[in-house]
Amino acid sequence: MDLSVKYRLQVYVFGEGSSGELGLGPVKSTEVKSPRVNPHLAGVVGVGTGGMHAIALAADNKTLLTWGNHNGVYGFTFDRQTGKIVREQREPMQIPGLKNITQISVGGNFALALDADGQVFSWGCGEQNELGHRVLERRRAAALLPTRVGLPKRTKIASIHAAANHSFAIERVPSLEGMQMKMVAGGLHHSIGLTQSGDCLVWGRLDGFQSGLDLSSQQPQKLPPLDDDPASKDILVDSRGKPRILVNATALPIPRCVYVAAGSDHNIAVTEEGRAYSWGFNATYQCGQGPNGEDEIQTPRLMDGRAIRDQKIVWAGAGGQVKSPSHHTMHGFVGALMLISALVAVLASPTAAATTHTSNWAVLVSTSRFWFNYRHLANTLSLYRTVKRLGIPDSQILLMLPDDMACNPRNAFPGTVYSNSNRALDLYGENVEVDYRGYEVTVENFIRLLTDRWGDAAADAGVHVPSSKRLLTDEGSNILIYMTGHGGSEFLKFQDSEEISSWDLADAFAQMHEKRRYNELLFMIDTCQANTMYRHFYSPGLLATGSSEEDESSYSHHADNDVGVAVIDRWTYYVLDFLETQVTGPTSEKTLGDLFDSYDFEKVHSNAGVRWDLFPGGEHAGRNRRVVDFFGNVQSVEVQQNNTRDLLELRHDLEVLRRLADEYYAAAAAAEEGNGTDQSSAPYGH
Incomplete structure (x- = not known):
């Protein structure tokens, strides 16, 4: 929000406001379905919105107001007078400690402010280092108040921009030098800029078509060596040779632009003629291309909907989806919010109905080939057997096995796989349905499975991907994902030929x-340094647990001398021991807290870890989740009593209907006889 232009605004709000996002105060209804004037914001001259909070500049051009919350995790602000954290603010309050502010930018769960002296202030959550300074646990409350960002001396910032989880403080960017930048906006992993001459520039991630470039005409470059200058490359590729990062700012072929906006993975550009173009990720129609739009809009496309076709667009805002940790509702900017003339509408979002747990799915992955990795396949098959025992059907289990140990010529017990040297239970048996086997177990297939983005794969293979190879989940699905193999710090190897990183996941x-x-x-x-694999997770609704900390190995439990190799890993062994002895059926009341508390360094020989912060309600809610909420299946059974009286009434109704039908047919037959009609000669006889 640039505060150099001042208009007195009338602010309309609508959407989900259960955490105070709409700034209406302690109203009874938190769901505003149609635009409503916010009386607390009368006459403000600027508004900026984030995931679940907003900021406005009051009419005196000095006072900054804020309301909402910072994703509900660490609170919204800190009251120095009472020494308490304010969890949420339902009506606008003054932000303390800021003077002569010239620009405000609001991110996913934090905010930035720039003053007239070129100093930058930040406050909010700070989990992704977006505040520009380290947030110590013992001083976390202080991060909720504006703190000056420690930039180099004599640095005078000209512009600031907050994205979902990162920030810009612009003084001089080499690749933008000489371009006379007018504005910059940031998405989740990409950025978009606008020059004074109206050029729309993009850079950053492009594997989700965030850049809007026609990649078929680009020439990707290999990743440069460490002593090479990455800026000399235009596009960097991933380990599979697919374009991933656009290094330098590149102009898009859009008519002269006057405003640009970046969402999490989509963008909108407004031209001086008042037309809007959009591109990027479009699975929830956030590009505004109508109900028939593709999941990805690859290049800029004119937004030509009936509602805006004859309007002159002067502003656009794009955002993402934020899940409320306490109410399971969607709010924030789901698609785009547009200003027509001088009307400002903020915090717009269609409210999704509260989701409920309606199904269970499991994705079980072994990533290792070769006989000496027998234990990794046994780990996976052991979990497979357990989730089936607890009620998840094969149709909702995706099993990925890169090697067939049961049929390996080294196997002294052909056709079998065991996870214990007593060989009491054959894990392979006759009822194993392997969905991905051998060279089908790749990083690409695994990611496509999770995201259900099969277009390119199906086209390349010339086949339709069967439902048995797809994760057909929805917003009511609880998903268990188990992976095992060889790994290191923030990576897991797939078949010794490629890797998946923590960021990929x-x-x-x-x-x-x-x-x-x-x-x-x-x-x-379960892998070496397993806990580093969930280090970069940032999506809500996730719980994560691993077998070992950074720089720690994950150890095997024991070997079978007749098989000749280790048959199971220690962490998985003790997880299974808990599941088999404590979780005896799909109605078990054992919780995830019970499971995670069973981790013992003396048994596992490494420090198993758990991450709670992304889960709605944090550790308390996560610990109270039942184990079978993820390892079992939803039991939705409605029991009706056998009411004899209802059956008698139903029989009586059927008798009445039959009598009425008999009377109807008798009357029809009598009418035909009275008319003397010969049905055989009638042109349209029955």
Whole structure:
């Protein structure tokens, strides 16, 4: 929000306001379905909105007002007088400690302010280092108040911009030098800029078509060596040779622009003629291209809907989807909010109905080939057997096995797989349905499975992806994801030929959340340095647990001398021990807290970890979740009493209907006889 232009505004609000996002005060109804004037914001001259909070400049051009909350995790602000954290603010309050502010920018759960001296202030959550300074646990409350960002001396910032989880403080950017930038906006992993001459520039991630470039005409470059200058490359590729990052700012072929906006993975550009173009991720129609739009709009496309076709657009805002930790509702900017003439409408969002747990799915992945990795396949099959025992059907289990240990010529017990040296239970048996086997177990297929984005794969193979190979979940699905194999700090190897990183998983889960593909998700991983694999997760509704901390190995439990190799890993062994001895059936009341408390360094020989902060309600709510909420299946059974009286009444009704039918046919037959009509000669006889 640039405060150099001052208009007295009348602010309309609508959407979900259960955490005070609409700034209406302690009203009875938190769901505003149609635009309503906010009387607390009468005459403000500027408004900026974030995920669940907003900021406005009062009419005196000095006082900044704020309301809402910072995603409900650490509170909204800190009251120095009472020494208490304010969890949410339902009506606008003054932000303390700020003077002569010239620009405000609001991110996902934080905010930035720029004063007339070029100093930058930040406050809010700070979990992704977006505040520009380290947030110590013992001083976390102080992060909720504006704090000056420690930029280099004699640095005078000209412009600030807050994205979902990162920030810009612009003084001089080499690739933008000489371009006379007018504004910059940031998405989740990409950025978009506007020059004084009206050029729309993009850079950052492009594998979700965030850039709007026609990639078929681009020439990707290999990742440069460490001593090479990455800025000399235009596009960097991932380990599979697919374009991933646009390094330098690149202009898009859009008519002269006057405003640009970046959402989490989509963008909107407004031209001087008042037309709007959009592109990027469109699974929930956030590009505004209508109900028939594709999941991804690859290049800028004119927004030509009936509602705006004859209007002159002068402003656009784009955002993402935020899940309320306490009410399971969607709010924030789901698509785009547009200003027509001088009308300002803020905090717009269609409110989704509260989601409930309606189904359970499991994705079980072994990533290791070769006989000496027998234990990884046994780990996975052991979990497979357990979730089936607790009620998840094969149709809702996706099993990925890169090697067939049961048929390996080294197997002394052909056709079998065991996870214990006593060989009491054959894990392979006759009822194993392997969905991905051998060279089908790849990073690409795994990510496509999670995100359900199969277009390119199906086209390349010339086949339709069967439902048995798809994760057909929705916003009511609880998902268990278990992975095991060889890994290191923030990576897991797939078949010794490629790797998946913590960021890859984090981005895949973000897409799942964006597409409403889960209600809650439990991620479990058994590998060396396992806990680093969930370090970069940022999507709500996730619980994560792993077998070992950074720089720690994950150990096998024991070997079978006749099989000749280790048959199970220690962490998985003790997880299974708990599930088999404590969770005896799908109605078990054992909780995840009970499971995680069973982790013992003396048994596992490493420090197993748990991450709670992304789960709605934090550790308290996560610990109280039942184990079978993820390892079992939803039991939705409605029991009706056998009411004899109702059956007798139904029989009576049927008798009446039959009597009426007999009377009707008798009357029809009598009428035909009276008319003497020969039905055989009638042109349209029955």
